[in-house]
Amino acid sequence: MTEGTDIVPVVTIDGPSGSGKGTLCQMLARHLGWHLLDSGALYRLVGMAADQRKVSLDNEAEVAALAGNLDVEFIAGEVGEPTKVILDGEDVSTALRSERSGHLASQVAVLPAVRAALLKRQRDFATQPGLVADGRDMGTVVFADAGVKIFLTASAEERAQRRAKQLKAKGESVNLATLLEEIQIRDERDSQREHAPLKPAADAKRIDSSGLGIDEVFQRVLAMVSTHFAVSK
């Protein structure tokens, strides 16, 4: 049982990177006035911390100890802007969104002791008036009792295009084929891992966002949330 989720309304949005779930979660949390959990940021922080402190990613106990002791603060950003993340008093928001930190995150995320160390920290985000939780195992593990569960997908090609657009907007050079390959490697690792793999919860509603605008996805999900929790649209 997930403690407290019968009292605090929780919406889980799971799916692969680039499916649009980050923006969707921000839009929902802002619209509803609810809290937001970007669980991927926690895995990215652990990956970065291990990298910075030269802890081998094979050393599960030490990486889990880092995960258990992260001194982190999240400051919500505007919609479309990433959440500001402060690690040990330092703003690591930009480094956190890099392809490298995503890659490190995906590697530490296979370690069961790391996932266990982050569990309580994630559940603590479920406070009134409600929570929108963004991740891979929000509906299957962390908030298994959530009232509304969404599994958001898009084709790997479309996700690579979206990522390329974001990187270009930041003035970074882009190789579409490399991006696509990285996305496919990460998808494979995230969905094939033994512990809490990326997969839809049995009671999740699947939405394929390929060819859909984010506003359309938002309206669909908001309608589900409003019906389930009787909140105004």
Ligand code: DC
């Ligand atoms: O959502 P993101 O791209 O920031 O996530 C980075 C990595 O973290 C992703 O490749 C898999 C892992 N992750 C996870 O295993 N479980 C979560 N709930 C969120 C992210």
